[in-house]
Amino acid sequence: MHKNSMGIIAKGAKCNVSDCDNDGFRSLNTKKIEESGIRVSSSGKKAALCKEHYKEWKKETKEDRSLDRARFDIY
Numbered sequence: 001m002h003k004n005s006m007g008i009i010a011k012g013a014k015c016n017v018s019d020c021d022n023d024g025f026r027s028l029n030t031k032k033i034e035e036s037g038i039r040v041s042s043s044g045k046k047a048a049l050c051k052e053h054y055k056e057w058k059k060e061t062k063e064d065r066s067l068d069r070a071r072f073d074i075y
């Protein structure tokens, strides 16, 4: 039996990104996803992302964070 360590993806949940039909990998705050520029079609507070879109989202947020970090590195 496969156990989802996050425990937030319902069985059979699909990626909420428009035009994506992959299985859900992680569930994230819908706002957080949209802030990164990824469009999701979710009516709820949370949306599911497939592995590929999760990677994409992570990359986007990482870039934002490294910009913030760069500012601190000046000191």
Ligand SMILES: [Zn+2]
Binding pocket: 015, 016, 017, 020, 021, 022, 049, 050, 051, 052, 053
């Ligand atoms: Zn997807």
